Amino acid sequence: MKQQMKKIMGLLILIILLIVNLNNITYADSNDETMQEQQEEFGIQEFLQNAKNYTGDFFEDIDISTIFNDAVKGKIDNSSLIKRFLNLFASELVTSINAIISILAIIVIHSVLKSISESLENDGISKLIYYVQYILIVTIIMTNFTQIIKMVQDTCINLVAFMNMLVPLLITLMMYTGSITTSGVLEPIILFTIHFMGNVIQNIIIPFVLIFTSLIIISKISENVQVDKLSKFLKSGIVWFLGIILTIFVGVVSLEGTMSSSVDGITAKTTKAIVSSAIPVVGKILGDAVDTVLGSGIVLKNAVGLIGVIVVIGICIMPILKLGVLTISYKLLAAASQPIADEKIVSLLDQIGDIFKILLAILSAMSFMIIIGTALVLKISNSGMMYR
Amino acid sequence: MIEFLSSWAKSLGVAIVIVSILEMLLPNNKTKKYIRMVMGVYIIFNIIAPFIDNKDLLNFNEINLDNYIETRK
Numbered sequence: 439m440k441q442q443m444k445k446i447m448g449l450l451i452l453i454i455l456l457i458v459n460l461n462n463i464t465y466a467d468s469n470d471e472t473m474q475e476q477q478e479e480f481g482i483q484e485f486l487q488n489a490k491n492y493t494g495d496f497f498e499d500i501d502i503s504t505i506f507n508d509a510v511k512g513k514i515d516n517s518s519l520i521k522r523f524l525n526l527f528a529s530e531l532v533t534s535i536n537a538i539i540s541i542l543a544i545i546v547i548h549s550v551l552k553s554i555s556e557s558l559e560n561d562g563i564s565k566l567i568y569y570v571q572y573i574l575i576v577t578i579i580m581t582n583f584t585q586i587i588k589m590v591q592d593t594c595i596n597l598v599a600f601m602n603m604l605v606p607l608l609i610t611l612m613m614y615t616g617s618i619t620t621s622g623v624l625e626p627i628i629l630f631t632i633h634f635m636g637n638v639i640q641n642i643i644i645p646f647v648l649i650f651t652s653l654i655i656i657s658k659i660s661e662n663v664q665v666d667k668l669s670k671f672l673k674s675g676i677v678w679f680l681g682i683i684l685t686i687f688v689g690v691v692s693l694e695g696t697m698s699s700s701v702d703g704i705t706a707k708t709t710k711a712i713v714s715s716a717i718p719v720v721g722k723i724l725g726d727a728v729d730t731v732l733g734s735g736i737v738l739k740n741a742v743g744l745i746g747v748i749v750v751i752g753i754c755i756m757p758i759l760k761l762g763v764l765t766i767s768y769k770l771l772a773a774a775s776q777p778i779a780d781e782k783i784v785s786l787l788d789q790i791g792d793i794f795k796i797l798l799a800i801l802s803a804m805s806f807m808i809i810i811g812t813a814l815v816l817k818i819s820n821s822g823m824m825y826r
Numbered sequence: 827m828i829e830f831l832s833s834w835a836k837s838l839g840v841a842i843v844i845v846s847i848l849e850m851l852l853p854n855n856k857t858k859k860y861i862r863m864v865m866g867v868y869i870i871f872n873i874i875a876p877f878i879d880n881k882d883l884l885n886f887n888e889i890n891l892d893n894y895i896e897t898r899k
Binding site for chain 1: 835
C-alpha cells in the first residue's frame, strides 16, 4: 500500500511540475503579444496614419509602419531613406538652375547694352537700361522668394501640429514605463517652447525678414541712397536671438531631465523591492512580470521616438534642401557675374543669398530643437530605468 | 507692434524710391549738391519720425503682456 501511495504521490508531483513548466513556456513567448496589446492600447497605429499625412510626398514609397516594426525588433535600416534624400537633392538642384540661368542671361544682355550705350555719352539712357535690368532681376527673385516664404510658414505650422501629436504620446509612454516625475517636469517645457518658437517665427521673425529684404532691394536702386546697415543690424540680431533660444532650451531640458530621472529611478527600485518582499508568495513573480511589461514598454517608447524623429526630418528636409540649394546658387551667381555686371547687382545677389541663409538657419534651428529635444527625452527616461 | 514696423518700412520704401527717381532727373546745376542734401534729410526724417510720434507705444514700463498671451479657460 505504501508503495502504491508513493507511486501516486510521485505521479501527482510529476504532473504538477509539468503544468507549471508549460505555463512558463507560454509566458516567455508572450513578449510579442504584450507589445501588440500595448500598441493597440496607445493608439499607435492611428498615430502612424496621422503622421503620414504630415510628411506629404517625402515618404511616398517608404512605409512608416515597416520602419516602426523593424525598430521594435531592434533593426534600423537607413539605406532607403538616404537614397530618397539624394534623389530629392538632385531634383532641387535641377529646378534652381532654371532661375539662375535666366538671371545670368539678363546680366549678360545688360552688360552688352551698357558698353554700347556708353559710347553714346548719354547719361540718361544708361541709367534707364540699368533700371530695366534691375526690375527684371528683382521680378525673378521675388517669384522665388514668395514661394519660399510660404513654404517656410507651412513647414512651421506642420512642425508645431506634429509635435502636438507626438509629445502627448511620448509622455504617456514615459509615464507608463515609470518616469513619472520626469514626464511631469518635461511635458510643459517642451510643449511651451515648441509653440513659442513656432509663434515667434511666424509672427515676428518672418515679418522682419520681409522688412529687411525690401530694404535691401530698395537700397540698390541708386548708388547714393543706401540703407544697408539697417538690414545688416537686423540680420545679426535675428541670428543671435535664435542661438540664445536654442541654448536655453537644450540647457533647461537636459538639467531638469537629469535631476528628475534619478528621482524616478530610485522610486521605481524602491517600489519593486517593497512589492517583492511584502507580498508573500507571488511577490517575486509579480516583480519580474512588471519588469517584463515595463521593458517592452520602453522598447515601444524608443520606437515611437525614432519614428517621431524620422517624420520630423521628413517634414523639414524638403524646405531645408531647397533653401540650401538656392543659397549656394545665388552666392555662386554673385561670384560668377562679378567681372561683367554692375556692382550693385553683384551686391544685391550676394545679400539675397544671405537672406536665404538666414531662412535656412531659422528652419534648421527649429528642427534641431525638436530632434534634440526628442532624443534627450528618450535618453533621460532610459537612464531612469538604468537603476534596475 | 508688427503693424507699426511694417507701416514704417512701407513709408521708408516709398520715400527712398521717390528720392532715387528724383535724383535721376536732377539737372546738372550748381545747386545739385544742396538738393541732394535736402533729400538725404528727408530720408532720415522718414526713418526716425514714426518712432518719435508713437513714443507712448514704446513705453517699456507698462508693457501689457496680456495682449500677446492667450489664456485657456
